[in-house]
Amino acid sequence: MKYLVIGCSSAGIHAMEAIRQKDATGEITCLTKEQDLPYGRPLISYWLEGKIREEKMSLRPQEFFDRLGIRLCTGVEAVRLDLANRSVLTATGQSFTYDRLFLGCGGKPIVPPIEGLKAVPHFFFHTLADVKKIKLLVTPEDKVLIIGGGLIGLKAAESLTSLNARVTVVDLAPHLLSSIMGAGAAYMVQEAICAQGVEVKLNNSVAAVRMIGPRELAVTLKDGVQLMVNHLVVAVGVAPNLDLVQGTALSHRRGLLVDQHMQTNISGVYAGGDMVEFREMLSGQQKVVGIVLNAAMQGRVAGYNMAGFPLAFDGSMVCNSLNLFATNIVTMGESTAAGENKEILVSRPAPGVYRELVFRDGRLCGATLINDAERAGILRHLIYKQVEVDEVKEGLLAKTPQLLEIPFARWDEYYRDLTA
Numbered sequence: 001m002k003y004l005v006i007g008c009s010s011a012g013i014h015a016m017e018a019i020r021q022k023d024a025t026g027e028i029t030c031l032t033k034e035q036d037l038p039y040g041r042p043l044i045s046y047w048l049e050g051k052i053r054e055e056k057m058s059l060r061p062q063e064f065f066d067r068l069g070i071r072l073c074t075g076v077e078a079v080r081l082d083l084a085n086r087s088v089l090t091a092t093g094q095s096f097t098y099d100r101l102f103l104g105c106g107g108k109p110i111v112p113p114i115e116g117l118k119a120v121p122h123f124f125f126h127t128l129a130d131v132k133k134i135k136l137l138v139t140p141e142d143k144v145l146i147i148g149g150g151l152i153g154l155k156a157a158e159s160l161t162s163l164n165a166r167v168t169v170v171d172l173a174p175h176l177l178s179s180i181m182g183a184g185a186a187y188m189v190q191e192a193i194c195a196q197g198v199e200v201k202l203n204n205s206v207a208a209v210r211m212i213g214p215r216e217l218a219v220t221l222k223d224g225v226q227l228m229v230n231h232l233v234v235a236v237g238v239a240p241n242l243d244l245v246q247g248t249a250l251s252h253r254r255g256l257l258v259d260q261h262m263q264t265n266i267s268g269v270y271a272g273g274d275m276v277e278f279r280e281m282l283s284g285q286q287k288v289v290g291i292v293l294n295a296a297m298q299g300r301v302a303g304y305n306m307a308g309f310p311l312a313f314d315g316s317m318v319c320n321s322l323n324l325f326a327t328n329i330v331t332m333g334e335s336t337a338a339g340e341n342k343e344i345l346v347s348r349p350a351p352g353v354y355r356e357l358v359f360r361d362g363r364l365c366g367a368t369l370i371n372d373a374e375r376a377g378i379l380r381h382l383i384y385k386q387v388e389v390d391e392v393k394e395g396l397l398a399k400t401p402q403l404l405e406i407p408f409a410r411w412d413e414y415y416r417d418l419t420a
């Protein structure tokens, strides 16, 4: 059996591990367009800050690929997919054939429609190569404008601040991190960010940009204000990378569509990770859940199925856990609270600590915890298992939640497999 894997990050690596676990002799080839050996993408901001060395970012070393008998081709971009002939063409004209194909092409930064953007130099914050470029070109006291106040934009702001750049963040939304939390929690994060000298401009965006000198850009904001900056970082979000899929018979909407076995509509072609949309288990809606754990689980399920061992993926749940400007942030489930029939309860148990719980039909469906991660595991489990918590809502909010607070009658739910 010939397996071909496109993409060597969380999804691709787990797919290959699962294949090799079940098929000791099949031929596995992996193509990745990045030059680097696979690394933890969430670590790129720490590399830029000098907190971690490149060797420590490795997801799997070369020795791993040698041991598993995987032919890894770095710096090789797949540019055309020929589904009829089961082959993939690369940018350098090489052709790779397969019996089973796994697509783990991830996401790619969204480029907003800003007048003049294409004509001026700008950075993304998505790959190790991106942050290496930033390290080379940004010097202390440089003025940097970051477009986008989401998770990636703020990770960029944090690392650029540590390089002594003067950072401004602009975001269209009325508050920061609007895709993962509500305004109350975001305000606390904003306070922490501004205390480190970052300027935040909300309800605003960049209308136009032009070059006015070497290393000097004139930026016009939507509200008419003009800014002079040395660098622009574009971080308005990540979209599924469907470049290879366009023009083929593979079905897609926002992301590539797959069944429970992570197989696409074409037999023998599987996919997982940030390029795929799947049923989000709480809302029941098709979503792209762009987190490492989701990519790894989907890759693993795909790998087993590719090797002939049927396994079903039962859905994703969004969880984020990160530190930003010395503030610990955990968000889980439907933490933005948008939507009907939801009850939102908030507590501030201590200075600098914030807990927001979102309930629907007597069950916890989302949580945002700022500097309050101690009992995150229990809350996550209550969300994941959809345990009825109507009787203990206040208890979950008012003090450190204890497992024993859950009424005995609900323990079956707590330990039940959600898909059973």
Ligand SMILES: Cc1cc2nc3c(=O)[nH]c(=O)nc-3n(C[C@H](O)[C@H](O)[C@H](O)COP(=O)(O)OP(=O)(O)OC[C@H]3O[C@@H](n4cnc5c(N)ncnc54)[C@H](O)[C@@H]3O)c2cc1C
Binding pocket: 006, 007, 008, 009, 010, 011, 012, 031, 032, 033, 034, 041, 042, 043, 044, 045, 076, 077, 078, 079, 104, 105, 106, 107, 125, 126, 127, 152, 155, 241, 243, 244, 272, 273, 274, 275, 289, 290, 291, 292, 293, 295, 320, 321, 322
């Ligand atoms: C700055 C930053 C911080 C993050 N922080 C977190 C975090 O704290 N927690 C968390 O869970 N998630 C975080 N994420 C998201 C997380 O990194 C992704 O969800 C995860 O990496 C997705 O894995 P993937 O395998 O689907 O794709 P990716 O990691 O995007 O990898 C895609 C792979 O496909 C390859 N590829 C793409 N197209 C081609 C082609 N045509 N030919 C050959 N190869 C190709 C690429 O080279 C790469 O190897 C963060 C992301 C960023 C950018």
